[in-house]
Amino acid sequence: MTEQYEFDHLSIGLQDPYAGATELRSRLGAVPLIGGVLDDFRYVLAHVGTVDRGGRLEIIGPGTAGTGFMNRFLARHGPMAHHLSFSVPDLAATRTQLQDAGFTWVREDLGYPRWQELFLPPDDVHGLVIQIASTQTPLPPLRELLATRKRNYGVMPNNRGARQPDWWESVWDVPVENRAVLGPVLLDSTDPARTHVLLHWILGAEVVAHSPVPGSRLYRWPTGEIAVRRAATGGVRTVLLTQSALPDVRIGGVVLSRTDALGGIGNPGEHPS
Template sequence: MSDFDIDHTSFAVHDALGWARRLRRDLGAVPITGEVLAEFRYLLLHVGTADTGGRLELLEPVGTDGFLSRFLASRGEGPHHLTFTVPDLHEAVRRVRALGMTVVGEDHEHPSWREAFIMPDPVHRTVIQLAQSDKSYPKPGELIGSTDRDPSASPSVAGATDPLWWTPLWDTPAEGHGRLGATHLVSQDRDVSLRLFEGVLDAGVSERDGSLELTWPSGSIHLHSGDTPGITGADLHGGSVEAVDIGSSRLQRHV
């Protein structure tokens, strides 16, 4: 991973495998990778075709006293964070701090997944994760064409175990075939958002339907102005359902 890119949109849920089964059945989602850590386990999915689509992460708490358990207790299921990959995590963190934003949880010691987190602020009200890895995910065509996964070849979080905990998902047949489009994010200050996403994270920017479209190689964000900031959902194209609600957010068929 050598360039700036949007990696995935992450959702906190009580039952990651249950949600993954639904997303596989209705949208044809295919697993990429997943791991278990002290306070949570995650599963990263590709929702799309061999040529296009997007990545969605499901986070499930492990135990009852971790950060994710507290998040779900206070806010319920729904969007948790956005993740971007960067070519130089030290430099990205420096530039984010220069904007006056708060960065926590820095880990520069694990080459497979160096990370840092921009704390939620009044502008976006969502966690933004920055990551750098010396590994990359399989191409979508490889994911769709095979059930074999090599955990050692994909990015991996420090201290993670059980990288194939999610394999019962293969028992669920894919009845629908959709693809994930742009994530929708409401901002209270478009100028601040542009300084972060365009100025630091190198997004391409264009106007679309009264909002800004921020684009990277692996996906895009539709940035809306509003008084209630945060991730509101994402576009869907195709699939066997019109919409999938995950808590307060909606993955919705885009016409």
């Protein structure tokens, strides 16, 4: 069972998720954790960093049906950040908190113990989907996952109806050119006060006094960080790398940028919702 509030991952939508996963592996030294194939989508989840530092990125793309929501998303927007995902100890209780705070969701599934979930739709505030989930079969400890390629998929979280959890495993054979540590995800918000209610009061983030991004507020979970800044349009366009020997890396519409190159991030631009 999920025992704490966690920032689970940022998910980036790509037409070819395997190619995205190989780029994460080669350019950032990402360690793949688990994946799955469904009619609507396929995905692979990876950790970028060390046992003590870093965070998770997901690459998501079209599934086997050829007409699922990821096909529609990519046809409308192209490759870009698709959703932020959070894990909570009690999804039913969080659902009540969301309702009391005036948040609405478009889909929920609380009947599958391995992966209960609901989705806040893209809005003018955040500009992308927000997934909130809970599971009775959480991932094994990170130290264990980073120490071996072996995965016991039968006791790991996955979506209802997911199959082929190992579809991505040849990513292991991609040569690693560089290793990086994932830093904060930079979330542009048109209403930071509203974002604060969601991230801090409902999703359990700690508010950190200092943020590496000027003009932003930093939210921290044991599994990752989000820096929130006010912007004309919501969305995620940048993720910081706290350790990297390479120039910026672009995965779809998301730039992974060194913290020592913050001056090049610039002002937030347009971001379709």
